[in-house]
Amino acid sequence: MSRGSRIKEGSVIDHIQLISVGDMIEAINGQSLLGCRHYEVARLLKELPRGRTFTLKLTEPRKAFDMISMRSGGSRPGSGPHLGTGRGTLRLRSRGPATVEDLPSxxxxxxxxxxxxxxxxxxxxxxxxxxxxxxxxxxxxxxxxxxxxxxxxxxxxxxxxxxxxxxxxxxxxxxxxxxx
The missing domain is CATH 1.20.1390 (PWI domain)
Known part of the structure; x- marks a missing residue:
């Protein structure tokens, strides 16, 4: 999923006890957000009708990394595919493998x-x-x-x-x- 599609500190949703800062928004009303950019997620949230119930599917960042590790077969450090230098952004996609993109030049x-x-x-x-x-x-x-x-x-x-x-x-x- 997109970098940035996560719960921010001090936001309305941050005050809900079941939700933690940094949680990744995986879906809204069953619509997958994997691969969506931050502004696309923000637009979808803004378009939700006021006063109507909606559902969010959230993933803790640590669990998301664990899921990728299990899929890649890397059970110990250095045994799986190299995910980068630490100067990249992890991007989860709805189709295809997760990738690490280089930071901007x-x-x-x-x-x-x-x-x-x-x-x-x-x-x-x-x-x-x-x-x-x-x-x-x-x-x-x-x-x-x-x-x-x-x-x-x-x-x-x-x-x-x-x-x-x-x-x-x-x-x-x-x-x-x-x-x-």
Whole structure:
């Protein structure tokens, strides 16, 4: 499941005794969230009708790692497949094996930070997962039109204005050439 789709300290759900900070949200009303990004989970939660009962399926992070260890057959340290250097992100998927993704490069980190700032300025939200997705979609595009197409295809629900897309294109370009 996505990094970031977990219960945060101080949130409404954090006050429910059966739920712990860091628990991973595995499903909402039976709909699997494995492989979903943080902003997709947040959107699904926001779309739940107020006053109506819903169900969450949660997994403690430790149990999730144990499940992966059992599946990979690694019963002792170093015996199973190497999961990385510790500088990666574990991503659970609804189909296919769990993978460890490398942390963003210095350019990507700076671009994500700049795009996250733009999200706050234009939309009043901060969401590094959304910013990271936008950088991933835009880093190999040749012009703002290609970026706009990619954003519409993947993130069309947001209906980003042209001016915002142009600024995102500029932020990614600035980070590429080291202009911070």
């Amino acid at each position: 210095a350019f990507e980190e700076k671009a994500i930070e700049k795009v996250d700032d733009l999200l706050e300025n234009y939309m009043g939200i901060r969401d590094t997962e959304l910013a990271a997705t936008m950088v991933e979609l835009g880093k190999d595009k040749r012009n703002p039109d290609e970026l706009a197409e990619a954003l519409d295809e993947r993130l069309g629900d947001f209906a980003f204005p042209d001016e915002f897309v142009f600024d995102v294109w500029g932020a990614i370009g600035d980070a590429k050439v080291g202009r911070y």
